[in-house]
Amino acid sequence: xxxxxxxxxxxxxxxxxxxxxxxxxxxxxxxxxxxxxxxxxxxxxxxxxxxxxxxxxxxxxxxxxxxxxxxxxxxxxxxxxxx
Numbered sequence: 001x002x003x004x005x006x007x008x009x010x011x012x013x014x015x016x017x018x019x020x021x022x023x024x025x026x027x028x029x030x031x032x033x034x035x036x037x038x039x040x041x042x043x044x045x046x047x048x049x050x051x052x053x054x055x056x057x058x059x060x061x062x063x064x065x066x067x068x069x070x071x072x073x074x075x076x077x078x079x080x081x082x083x
Contacts (some may be wrong), residue, residue, distance in 0.1 A: 001006060001043035001046065002043060004039055005036050005043075008032060008035060008039070009032075015028065032080065
């Protein structure tokens with residue numbers, strides 16, 4: 001997200017001077033600022049999801065391990081233990 005935001009800023013450098021007096025330059029600036037804000041908001045959202053997704057992955061891994069162990073215990077209790 002940061003790279004996209006940086007590239008957006010870089011690609012618009014000098015446009016205001018080159019298009020001085022054009023109404024579209026003002027509109028373009030408004031749109032660019034809007035996109036920069038959207039990219040920043042998305043970056044922040046991704047940052048908040050990082051920890052949450054790691055927690056879910058850890059919980060899923062722990063659940064998988066418990067499930068595996070429960071099946072292995074059942075197999076051993078029925079004389080169907082694996083070699």
